[in-house]
Structure formats: C-alpha cells, structure tokens
Amino acid sequence: MKKFLRKHFVKIIIACILLAIVVSIPFIFKQSNESLSYNNYTLSLTYNDNLKTIEGEEEVCYFNNSNNAFSSLYFHLYPNAFAEGTTSKVVSNNNFDKAFPNGASYGKIEILQVTDQFDSPLEFSVGGEDNNILEVVLPEILYPDESINIKISFVSSLPNANHRYGYGENTINIANFYPIACVYQDGEGFFTQPYHSNGDPFYSDVANYNVNLTAPSTFVVASSGEQISKVENDGETSYNICGEKIRDFCIVLSQKFEIFSTTVDGITINYFGYQGDKDMQEDVDFAGECVKTYNSLFGKYPYSVLNVVKANFVHGGMEYPNIVLISDSVSAKDYKYVIAHEIAHQWWYGVVGTNQYQHAWIDEGLAEYSTYLFFEEHDEYGLSYNNMISNALSNYKFFVQVYENVNGTVDTSMDRALDQFATEPEYVQLTYTKGVLLFDNLREMLGKDKFLKALKELYQDYAYQNISPAELIASLSSSSNRNLEKVIKSWIDGEVVIA
Numbered sequence: 001m002k003k004f005l006r007k008h009f010v011k012i013i014i015a016c017i018l019l020a021i022v023v024s025i026p027f028i029f030k031q032s033n034e035s036l037s038y039n040n041y042t043l044s045l046t047y048n049d050n051l052k053t054i055e056g057e058e059e060v061c062y063f064n065n066s067n068n069a070f071s072s073l074y075f076h077l078y079p080n081a082f083a084e085g086t087t088s089k090v091v092s093n094n095n096f097d098k099a100f101p102n103g104a105s106y107g108k109i110e111i112l113q114v115t116d117q118f119d120s121p122l123e124f125s126v127g128g129e130d131n132n133i134l135e136v137v138l139p140e141i142l143y144p145d146e147s148i149n150i151k152i153s154f155v156s157s158l159p160n161a162n163h164r165y166g167y168g169e170n171t172i173n174i175a176n177f178y179p180i181a182c183v184y185q186d187g188e189g190f191f192t193q194p195y196h197s198n199g200d201p202f203y204s205d206v207a208n209y210n211v212n213l214t215a216p217s218t219f220v221v222a223s224s225g226e227q228i229s230k231v232e233n234d235g236e237t238s239y240n241i242c243g244e245k246i247r248d249f250c251i252v253l254s255q256k257f258e259i260f261s262t263t264v265d266g267i268t269i270n271y272f273g274y275q276g277d278k279d280m281q282e283d284v285d286f287a288g289e290c291v292k293t294y295n296s297l298f299g300k301y302p303y304s305v306l307n308v309v310k311a312n313f314v315h316g317g318m319e320y321p322n323i324v325l326i327s328d329s330v331s332a333k334d335y336k337y338v339i340a341h342e343i344a345h346q347w348w349y350g351v352v353g354t355n356q357y358q359h360a361w362i363d364e365g366l367a368e369y370s371t372y373l374f375f376e377e378h379d380e381y382g383l384s385y386n387n388m389i390s391n392a393l394s395n396y397k398f399f400v401q402v403y404e405n406v407n408g409t410v411d412t413s414m415d416r417a418l419d420q421f422a423t424e425p426e427y428v429q430l431t432y433t434k435g436v437l438l439f440d441n442l443r444e445m446l447g448k449d450k451f452l453k454a455l456k457e458l459y460q461d462y463a464y465q466n467i468s469p470a471e472l473i474a475s476l477s478s479s480s481n482r483n484l485e486k487v488i489k490s491w492i493d494g495e496v497v498i499a
C-alpha cells in the first residue's frame, strides 16, 4: 500500500509539474509578445484619381497603456490643416509657391461615421484649432490595460500641392491622411497640438497596421509596411500591406515610377525613381550603404523592407516608417546627403520615437549627426567629418551673429515647440545644426567609442517607444557612466555660448 502510494505520489507530482508547465505556456508567450499592448489599425482604403480622394474604413483597436481611465479618445485630423482659412499654415510664406505651383489649393478630411465594433453609432465631435481633433465619446469608461474597438469612416481629399499630403505633377503623396490616435502622456493628458509649417508636426505611438488599398492599376504603389498580396481586377489593383510595430502609415502613388532593388543584411531596399532617370542603380546602392552603415553603428533595422521614393515635395525629404520621400527638386549634388539623412530617421524617429512637435532637436539632431557619421565612415564621398563639423559651427555662429545684429538678441534654446521658433531658419539652426554640435561635443567629452556605444544602447533600450529629453539624458549618462545632465541641459537651454 505504502509502496503503491509512493509510486502514485511520484506520478501525481510529475503530472502536476507537467500541468503547471502546460498551463503557464500561454502566459509565457503572452508576456513575451509585446505586440499585445500596441494599438492595431485596420484600414480599407480606396484611392479615387478623378476626385483625388481616399475613402477609408478604419478599425482601431486601442489599448489603454496609461494609468488613467478614459471617457473619450482623441485622434489627429491632419488633412484639415490644408483646408481654406486655417489659422496654422502648412508651409512658410517663402515656400508657398514651391508647395503650390498652380496657386492655392485645399484639402480636408470628413468624418462620416464612428461606431463600436458591433456597428452601433458612437458620439463624436470634430473640434480644436482648425478642426484638427476628432473626439470619440466611449460607450463606457476605458480602464488601464483594457482595449476597445472603434470604427471610423472617412473621406480625405488631397490638395494640389507638393507636400506630404497632396498631389503634384509626378507623385501623389498620401501621408498623415487618416485619423491617428493622439499620444497620451501621463500627467499631461492627450497631445492634441495642431499642424505647423516648421518641421514635422507629428507625434504617435508604435502600432500594427493591416492595410487594404485599392487604386487604379496604372499607378505604382510605394508605402510603409510590407506588401503581402496584389490582385488586379477590371483596371483596379487591390493590395494587402502589413506593418508591425510602426508608428505611422504613408503611401506614395505614381504613374512614372520605376523600381530598382537591392538586399542588404537581409533587408530589401527599393528605390522608386521616375522612368528614364539615369542614376537609379547608384541611388539604390547608396541607400543600401546607408542601411548597412547605420545597422553596424546603432543596431539592426528591424523591418524587412525600406522604400526610398522620389517625390514632388516642397522640402528636401521626409521620413515615415519603412519609407522616405526624397524631393525631386533636390540638386544632384545634395541628393545623396538627403537620402542619408532621411534613412537615418528610420532609427531616430521610426524605431526610437520622440514628440517631434515639442522636442524636434532630438530626432533631427540625431538624424543629422548620423549623416555626418555615415560620411565619416565613407571617405569616398569626399565629405570629411571635421570639415562638416567646422562648417556647421560657422553656419551656426553666422546665424547667431545675424540674429543679434537684426534683433539685438538671440534665443539659442533648442527644446522649444515648433510654434515657438520665430522663423524657419531659426528652427533649422537650433534643431539640426546646434543638434549636431551638441552630439559632437558629447563625443569630444566621452571619446568616440564610448559615445557610439551610448547611441547603440539608446537604440536598443528605447526601441518602439517615445523618448523624452530627460530619458535621453539619463540613457546617455548611464551608458557612458558619466552624469551628462548639466552639460546637455546647458546646451538645450541656450546657456552654452559657442565661441
């Protein structure tokens, strides 16, 4: 009896251990699957070329990752910045003719309906400056760690503009076109700032995207995410495109595109140029070199595809996840430089995010500094690191001198919201140029190896998150084993006088 019991006792214990392992497996997977807490966007889009509209059905699965309970959710409606009579401008006055070569043109987004997942209507309103925000009243309070599914029907109409959102002679740029959830910041609430002509006035959380796009078959499609399938029917092509852990979704269409591709470190790089362009092989190879260099400097680009796309665009270039726009108005001399800068944003903006409206110096400073590092690694392009730094220094000093002469004083603080820079040159000098000088100064202090190691750790530790200035300072301090708070703060507060 005793023996029998002991034998069975052992069996029972083994069975219990096995049961415990089996039961805990889903939890082990659940905990390691970070994507469970990301928002999911399912977008069904139809592009109408006659009307220049995108009709969309959006289903958002929104996760409350905060410590607060929400009675409403808020979404940016960026296309309304392009409507007639807005307070905020989409370009500065001196760029107006370049952005609108055929005269003023307007765009907008109309919200047709908002429902819950069972198609029951939800109360919503469009408001804020220039109708830039959609508020959706939730049917019940959304507590921390809970999620809700919301369906939004919308129509976005594009202006005739060489902009992120607009159609031009060569490309149709469809970015910031759908309602995207406002970021909730603990203690500060939802971030609902309107558009601004300076910089990239965007801020979003990483999410998963499943997009179905239908467009006339005459167009070639470049976009964020990875193309999963493509079906042609009666002159129209439907694409299924998926993107995991990306913070926005951008589409560029053109009837003039020709694609050159290469593979680097297992990543497919596609270059979309205009048919007949001469340097497409060279441009795709260059883009590949950028990816390879940044992979080894900062850590690997975590997606399978990167699309580098020539487009009609008022500024030099623009970054979105898995896709960068390079303006067709950039000179041949500067073209590679712009490619290197925009690709660097895949690391600084795409993977490690920031509030680009509030702290533009972080992603612009790091992307511009990364461009310097690229050219330092590749002396075959003839741009030496030291020359680039001394040029940045003289540009910056010239800017300070001119502003002092004209205004009697100059504000050299960097950590300002986009609407707090008086002019576009002031924004550029204090985010890009002074950003580069700040990071070069840190490298001088720490030594190149230690500084690059700190950037690598920053990339690893803050992947798929949004980083604040305080977190940036803490991360660089801890990985370099040196308290950098005073130094970095004196740069961003404008106390350091650069002589």
Ligand SMILES: [Zn+2]
Residues within 6 Å of the ligand: 341, 342, 345, 363, 364, 367
């Ligand atoms: Zn940039």
